[in-house]
Amino acid sequence: MYKLLLRPLFFLFDPEKIHHFTFKLIKFVSVIPGVSSIFKGLYVVEDKRLERQLFGLTFKNPVGLAAGFDKNAVLYNELANFGFGFIEIGTITPKGQPGNPKKRLFRLKDDKGIINRMGFNNEGLEAAIEKLKKNKGKLIIGGNIGKNTDTKPEDYTTDYLECFNALHPYVDYFVLNVSCPNVGSHAKLNDKDYLEELINAVQRANNLFSNEKPILLKIAPDLNNGQLDEIIDLVKETKLDGIIASNTSTNRLGLKASKEKLEAIGNGGLSGQPIKDKSTAVIKYLSDKSNRDFPIIGVGGIHSAKDAMEKINAGADLVQIYTGFIYEGPGLIKAINKEILKRTT
Numbered sequence: 001m002y003k004l005l006l007r008p009l010f011f012l013f014d015p016e017k018i019h020h021f022t023f024k025l026i027k028f029v030s031v032i033p034g035v036s037s038i039f040k041g042l043y044v045v046e047d048k049r050l051e052r053q054l055f056g057l058t059f060k061n062p063v064g065l066a067a068g069f070d071k072n073a074v075l076y077n078e079l080a081n082f083g084f085g086f087i088e089i090g091t092i093t094p095k096g097q098p099g100n101p102k103k104r105l106f107r108l109k110d111d112k113g114i115i116n117r118m119g120f121n122n123e124g125l126e127a128a129i130e131k132l133k134k135n136k137g138k139l140i141i142g143g144n145i146g147k148n149t150d151t152k153p154e155d156y157t158t159d160y161l162e163c164f165n166a167l168h169p170y171v172d173y174f175v176l177n178v179s180c181p182n183v184g185s186h187a188k189l190n191d192k193d194y195l196e197e198l199i200n201a202v203q204r205a206n207n208l209f210s211n212e213k214p215i216l217l218k219i220a221p222d223l224n225n226g227q228l229d230e231i232i233d234l235v236k237e238t239k240l241d242g243i244i245a246s247n248t249s250t251n252r253l254g255l256k257a258s259k260e261k262l263e264a265i266g267n268g269g270l271s272g273q274p275i276k277d278k279s280t281a282v283i284k285y286l287s288d289k290s291n292r293d294f295p296i297i298g299v300g301g302i303h304s305a306k307d308a309m310e311k312i313n314a315g316a317d318l319v320q321i322y323t324g325f326i327y328e329g330p331g332l333i334k335a336i337n338k339e340i341l342k343r344t345t
Contacts, residue, residue, distance in 0.1 A: 002331065007327070011109065014105075015105040015106065015107055016103075016104070016105045023075055026075060026079075027074075030078040036078070039081040039082060040083075042330075042334075043081070043082045043330050043331065043333060044081070044082075044334075045083060047061075047337075049344045050062065050085070050340060050341065052085075052317065054214075054295050054318065055173055055214035055242065055295065056214065057172055057173065057214065059085045059140055059318060060086075060140075061337050061340075062317070062318045062319060062337075063083070063084060063085050063308070063320075063333050063337055064084055064085055064087060064088060064142075064297070064320040064321075065079060065321065065322070065325065066321060066322040067088040067089065067091055067142070067144035067175065067218075068118070068322055069325065070087060070089050071090060071091065072089070072128060073089040073128045073131040073132050073141075074131055077135070080139050082330040082333055083330065083334055083337065084333060085139060085140070086172075087140075088141075088143075088175060088320065089128065089132075089141060090122070090128075090143055090144030090145060090146070090175070090177070091120050091144045091145065091180065092122055092124070092125055092143065092145050092146070093122055093125070093145075093146050093147060093148045093159065094124065094125050094147075094148055094159050094163055095125070096122060096123045096124030096127060097120065097121060097122065097124070097149055098121055099119035099121025100118060100121075104116060104117045104118055104119070106268070108255065108256075108257045108261075108270075108274070110256040110257060111256050111272065111273060111274050112272050112323070112327050113255070113270055113273055113275075114270070114271050114272050114323050115269065115271075116182065116248070116268050116269055116271070117266070117267055117268035119149060120147075120149065120180065120182070125162065126166075128167070129166060129170060132167075132170035132171070135170070140172045140173070141170075141171050142172065142173045142174070142175055143167045143171035143173070143175070144175040144218070145160055145163035145167065145174060146159070146163075146180065153188055156188070156189070156194075157197065157198050157201050160176060160201075160202060161201060161202065164202055164205055164206070168206075168213060171213070172214075173213055173214040173215070173216065173241070174202075174213055174215045175216045175217070175244055176199065176215065176218065178190060178195060178198070178217065178218070179218050179220040179247040180247060180248070181220070181267075181268070182267075182268060182269055190220070192230050195217070195234060196234060196237065196238060199217070199240060200238055202215055203238060203239065215241050216241055216242045216244055216297065217235075217244070218244040218246075218247050219231060219243060219244070219245055219246055219247065220247050220248075220249070221246035221247065221248075221249045221278045221282055221300060223282065225285065228285050228286060229289065231243065231286065232286060232293075235294050236293070240294065242296060242297065242317075243294065243295075243296050243297070244320070245279055245282045245296055245297070245298060245299070245300070245316075246278070246279040248268075248270055248271045248275070249269065249271075250269065251270065252270065254274065255274055271300065271301075271322060271323045272301055272323035273303055275300045275301050276307060276310075277301070278300070279298065279299065279301060279311075280298070280300070280301075280310050280311055280314050283298045283311055283316050284315055286315065287314060287315025287316075288315070292315060295317045295318075296315055296316050297316065297318045297319065298311030298312070298314070298316030298318070299311075299319065299320035301323070301324070302319060302321045302324045302332075303323075303324040303327060303328055304335070305332075305336045305338070306339075308321075308339070309340075309343070319336070321333070
């Protein structure tokens, strides 16, 4: 029903406006008695064989929703009814900020992709916490954190620490988002020396809590093998809990979209099918080169159960969807979990 009826209708409208409209729609229908049960019946696959034990956490299934969809933690309770095993909220910054000027979200229909330059638009730390206090405990929640756009370079770490300390009681794991191409001073956030400084600072803060939370790093799909080797070393040196591979890409090679359309869109991060193979290659390299020394969450271009299995076979322990959820609908989550069960002995 989604691909036949809803998607063609939704795709007639501006992507960002329809995103907010669908949030309101899901929120509205979910309070109608029986609707949540209908969603669960349609999409949730419950089977102990789907459970995954990672970072000291038990995931109901290995299919999650990537950060960027429920930025402000407003819909995670309702989205749980679509069968996700975990949901990552954010990116959250200390202060609320509007992000980059609109228009900043674009569909590439022929490529099954999206280009965005949102710029960490979110309502801020305190607003997210208020919403997370309403967590009904349906599934694991990850907190994706970043810096404010106007923060000075010498204060980047302070921003991450502020988010980390305040969100610590309300999320199950953390993701340091240093690979988004749509924020200022992107280069410093990818400098190995700075990353080591940042991760060690967050680890020290984590040690002060009685219940330490897993900390992961989200990396770009455009890193070369030398840079990936540095990531492997960084994980070992800082004792990071894992890697999310990968974020959006700045590369435009091989797209079906015309040069004129891409020039009209301008800069931004590319997600969806066009980055599928690139993100899978990053996962495989990290997994093989490290001898599976740390967990990997695979994300990027998952539009089918087959795509998800490619990520898992490459070395991903869990997978996340975002653009695939928009193009394929909630049936994608069920299809992936069914395929995993089919391959489970």
